[in-house]
Amino acid sequence: MKKRSDRAAKAYKKKRINHEDFSGWGFIFAAMAVFLIFTLYPVISAVITSFQNYKPFGSEWVGAQNYVDALNAPLFWKSIKNTLVYTVAVVPLSLVLAFSIAIMILPFGKKLQSVFKALYYLPGIASGVATAVVWLWLYNSSPSGIFNQLLGVFGISSVNWLSSSKTAMLSLILMALLSSHGSNVIIYMAALHGIDNTYFEAAEIDGASFMQKIRYIVFPMCKPTTLFLLVTGVIGSFQVFMNAYMMTGGGPDNNTTMIGLLIFNNAFTYGKYGLACAQAIMLAIVIAALTMLQFKVMGDDVEY
């Protein structure tokens, strides 16, 4: 009798495990299929294409020629330099701005916090093109441009915002800083809410000032969030395309040609798909190296 019940229990367990296996494998298969089709296949395809003079009806193998051409092109290096300048300016400032806003919003009640979060996030839901059109209007270089009218009030002459090498990059940086920190504010808010109140209570008993609390409690506790935002920010910044494409087209004098824009132009304007793929692969390597560096420098004492 006992044997029979053991067998039944084993059969039930086996059946149950099989069902669970099936469900598990099904979900893994779906996720793997999406990854293989939409991520791995394009990446492998891009690597192969980067060694070809790509033509839709019969590509030729050219070895590492596309990589050599890319590395020998001054515009490639200029675009890397522009992207670096953009990243170095936008990412840290954007983090500082988002952190400061989050700290300022934190003392308010829940409802008011939500209002501020919504307000800061709002530009993020607008399409990039629509945002760019508004900024083009603001940056209009003629005296009737909004920013120029503003300067005119203080007796300052019109600025050639997007057409001058001196101000074009600055204009793009300003645009990025003021229109895309909503999600960072929300993430920092979540991190700040996650800090246990006892730390602050203990600090208050010890007589810590506001800045001391920020330095010794908030900064360390928000470090994982900061690292996450820094890594994703650098990756996003290196892939920036829309702002330069819509606002300056890479000009003047290629001073705002970002690597993303250069890749786009090579692929979709000149039809040099092999060269574009080679540049994209090199960009991926640079991003991977920078990400590893960030984890190495900041990630040692970060626990998730």
Add this chain to the structure above:
Amino acid sequence: MKLKKILTSLLAVTMLFSVTACGNGNDNASGSLASESLESAASADTQTEAAKEPVAAAEDTITIMVPPISGTYTEKLAVWVEEFEVLYPNLHIDVVTTSWDEHTSKLTTMALAGEAPDIAEVSYGSIGTFVEMGTAVNIADYMPADSLADYDRNALDYMTLEDTLYGLPLYITIQALGGNREMMEAAGADVAKIQTEGWTYEEFLEIVAAGTNSDTYGFVFANAGTTTADFVSIFGVAAGISSNFTNDLKYAYTSENMLSLLEAVETMTSSGYMPNYAVEATQRLVMLETGEAMVVGKAMPLYESSVNKNNAGIEDGSAAEGSIEVEYVFLPVPTMEGATESVYGAVDGFIALRNNKTTDEHLQNVCLFLDYICSGERAASVDNELYLTCVCESGREIQKSFTLDQSELNAEATARAISKVIAPPTGVTAEMSANAKTIMDETIVPKFQALLAGETTAQAMYDVVCKEAYALFGEENCASGWVNN
């Protein structure tokens, strides 16, 4: 649990189908690619025969990709497609409409994927990209000679690279300057004389200087972003540069003519006759309509209609804010000393493209529709809307019955401008054309923007252009000294 099972099964089956479908798609593609190569090889001997054979009656679908060539083009195209499908019930036409902004990148992407539309609107300067890609089709192999005879030779030359005809022209646009008659006359210009006899660069500069004041720029040319290339091409004729290449097929922008052109820009911006900032395409017309500009570029004859509409809108409030009554005059580009007067003409038309499914039989059908859409009433209707004269005999015949709402002098200036258009030299290869586009986009346009802003000099920019051109074409293939084509 049951729901989980159903969901899992559904996802797995969906994925299985997706993967299978992708696999099948690739099989078909490679199959058609293989047959394509075989057909290409086989058709080499039979190509001339293909054009003479009657079009097959089998069902076929032709895809055409068009931007808004004129204000009403896409609406009219729908009607013409219906008419064509009545004439040829076995042929179905799929129309893909695009905006001007996305047209080139969308077309290039599709062509690179081997999924180009059968017919696409392409300007002369971009044909080389598709030839280099191996997707452009020699349409002379699939069209009877008598159909081709309908088109003007000089217009067909624009659609030709390395003696191979890749498409049919729809119109020759004449792009020059436009102006405000009253302001120009106040600045001392004899407008009628300029329209009928042309003007020198010195006369132009004198009038532009006289027309410049604190409220008005004497000369405004749209030059923001890629429209910078328009300035170099359109105003380049002032210095005698009518094409990327000279008659002896040397790259033209390394000649002394280019230096003179750049020096002219330097003079005009530093003197304040023209803005030292980038002006958007729409902005320059508004500046003309509001009196902020006296002479504008690029301008075309059809702008007379836009300006007249704006004049009419001043009373009902639909005009641009601050508009004044403007009598629009179409003007030729001035001519510098040592250059022969010419007008920049760009041909826009349709080219036939190869994709994964292309066969000889299909190409015959494609060329049948290509000819239909570029000739007769269709061509006449477009050209009339653009205030242009047809480049095919069948279109011109029909155009005779149309009347244009154009002033007599503007009509005369238009006719004169058309006669001054110089076709590009024959013998330009696809590689030369593609390289010229690269140097224009990557060197001339960015440097020109810096020149406008006063951040580089004409000489410095010229030196950079020469350096880049020598590297790309070889110094022996670049023009030197003053060139007069």
